[in-house]
Amino acid sequence: MEDVVETAPRWLEPGEQACWRAYLDMTAKLNAQLNREMQEQSGISIADFSVLVQLSEHVDGRMRVLELARALGWEKSRLSHQLNRMQVRGLVERSNCNEDRRGAFVVLTEDGRRTVESAAPQHVESVRRYLFDQLSPEQVAALDTIARTVTGLIDAGCAGRAEPCDDGGGPESRL
């Protein structure tokens, strides 16, 4: 009756299982910790900081919204909401784009620039303390490789929308 192909699930190996739990734990706690410290030290969130960093790395602290969204890898609506909150707090301003009236610019305010310049060194200290001070060069290289592999795979499958291409799960990987 049940013609459903009910393949016996391939669970993770014990080592993989442990690694996955450890990974989840690390990302959750590191993220929470960095956010907490950023909030305490500079009064902004990591998301705020990410936006400010991008802007501060551009001439005049000025960027097109879509350009910013792409640089951050964020959805445009997320960025729009984020910019609203930041605008209310005086960290950024918006201005019109004359070449393409559909578009808009985001501009760093003086306050925004001061904030990011004070937050950056402290944030680097945190990242160093929790991560890079703890890792050997080999571990840094390994983490970098892993991260690029995973990100590359997701980016490749996400061409436009979800529905990842199921390749049958064979050992033939794109790498």
Place this chain on the structure above:
Amino acid sequence: MEDVVETAPRWLEPGEQACWRAYLDMTAKLNAQLNREMQEQSGISIADFSVLVQLSEHVDGRMRVLELARALGWEKSRLSHQLNRMQVRGLVERSNCNEDRRGAFVVLTEDGRRTVESAAPQHVESVRRYLFDQLSPEQVAALDTIARTVTGLIDAGCAGRAEPCDDGGGPESRL
């Protein structure tokens, strides 16, 4: 005059910088992708799933709220809100604890059990596809070591801070 200890900020090395950006990118995208697939395939979020998995690993699918919070490493208020939403959707129920009237039990419903049992194999497939199928055993080991190092450090420092630093998670669990 020089009361302000203005140490020149020690920026990250280029390699560290690249690694950090790659790491942020990976965690954001992997998390988003896994959530998307879970939602599409099983109609629940990763957070829902985590709760269901914990409950399903206990006798009678029954746990004290605080026990559950510790197992997940979540703040109690976050869990409480989460349980409210899940209760509305019929995935869990609450019941009183007779030994300690302050406490409460969370219980898996039939629907909750069916949901987690159907979601688990698919989720494992996703995790395998995006992570473990891509990594060598050495990379898995490296990631595990890195994760434990970082988590351990944060847990150690968190003495005066947040809630529980749990680990020692179940030896025999699926995720």
Place this chain on the structure above:
DNA sequence: TAAGATTGAGTGTTCAATCTTT
């Protein structure tokens, strides 16, 4: 019609305050 961007509703997360029982 499509591109650039914003809005609103629904959902998730955090912090502080609250309530009950020990």
Place this chain on the structure above:
DNA sequence: AAAGATTGAACACTCAATCTTA
């Protein structure tokens, strides 16, 4: 008072719908 748990408000993220200009 402390422990177990819930609540409300503020903030953050996602999806779909919308608005304006190209």
